[in-house]
Amino acid sequence: MYKGIGFTFLIALLGYGLALIPGFKQIGPMACAIILAVVYRQIWGYPDTFRTGIQFASKKLLRFAIILYGLKLNMDVIFHEGLGLLAWDAGTIIFAITVTLLLAKWLKADTSISLLLGVGTGVCGAAAIAAVAPIIKAKDEDTATSVGIIALVGTVFSICYTLLLPILDVTAEKYGIWSGISLHELAHVALAAAPGGQDALAIGLLAKLGRVFLLIPLCFILVYWMKRKNHSESNGKVDIPWFLFGFIAMSFFGSYVLGTYLPVTDSFMSGVATATTFILTTAMVGLGLNISLADVKTKAMRPFVAMLITSVALSLLTFVLL
Template identity: 65%
Template structure:
């Protein structure tokens, strides 16, 4: 009898939960949409700030992320919208990385930039190893320093965003790393531009130097453009080689995480399908579009803007996880490490141009 009553109670509670589930599912859906909308608003404001003289040196991504960090300090984390914010920080991030592959022309890198690619390998290896060595000497946060080393060596914020899921990095570390890379990279790009007239380099040499030493594609464009179109072209080609190296580097980190036990043996590591997507879109952009399928330049430009906007929304989601207290505790020494590494990298690459 009692068991019969228990079954009736379980059946009743199950029926009630099923009746409530559509309402709760609708609420969760609304919260997710509002959370995504919040990151979209911050991203749009970041783009607006980017139009103001001076802010365009920083870029919309960093502007939006800094606004998100400021919001977190003043009003706290928007807990009710967490699912939407996390969707932007994780799902949109992976989508942006996939679309980012369309910007990489493998054909140009492989067939016309092999000499530059060897220099790019040196930049990536030096940046990561020296950053980690310096971080150990200064007792800086190892996880954040590794992200900074990867961002310095490869392609700034995009590289940090791509490898952070593989390294199981905290959203906070990812956001801080992106912010520091944007800050230091912008400062260096401006310094390159200021110093260019007094440097004993030809325009082509200056373009190569910019491409193999500066952090972001935007930073290379900012520094190389004043030296002329040829310098800009060779600088971007050198930079594309470093972007290309993101592919093997990411799979090396996957192997390293498993090999060193950073991922528990009984835990499954999520396969980074977005990197496969990155490779596929790179191949499509390099060997299909423009050769077998004619795509209007306006459409490609539109996709490029969508990619950057999605990445900006993802950085907003990560920026909302940053607290100034943690920033003060964790970011000072990594910023010092990043600055020293960037100075020495610029010096060494200058001597080899």
């Protein structure tokens, strides 16, 4: 097993290295690592002795990364400053999932990938996709494909936002909120909002954190939906996503214990955030090593189109309504 885990770590490190190259830097290490994993799998495959470790990375490490991701959610800030933005955030999530699924149905697209992309667009990109994938029993290749698509589209959108900023007649606050409620991941919001100044960045990240917070009730809604769906179809059961309770616990721990009863430095928190991203990247490598490009070509194009249309509509609609 350790050989397989070490193999995923190595590709993750190579992904970080690739992300340092101009052109790949904007895509980010996670997407770069997935690309390397997919390409490696198609050309060379991997020994059977690696399989157990790769599966461990794609499942156990993935859940551990989601638990650690809870430290990024400062509930105290949301409860005291971000409640007014939660309505916008909820609207974003409902719009993204609903429109993506409606378009997917019209395009006859794969439902599992479309739902993952809708959740990723509405909530918080790769982390949200990783959180809901076990709940809806998505295949590993569907999860990895969705993460790759969301990373690519989110990066392109965030760059477009920065290019549009000089010609948009908007305040820093409006630009920050627009970025925070319409872009895909925390990193995308930071990339797009930073050129608008500190005020734009602060309000943008606050709006985005509200969407991360809403991942919690969304997951429980999906659990309830899957139970009803399975009961009506085959009396099946849905496994309780215990890692979600870990995510909630870490959110409260990071919000009310760290820094208050347990003083920590900014460098320590930065190190934890870096470690979390690396572990999540390693897990995504495990998923990427299970991707068959032939399946992606046939299954992912229509969900990608549905998600892209939804993202454009979400961006335009939120800008007009703000």
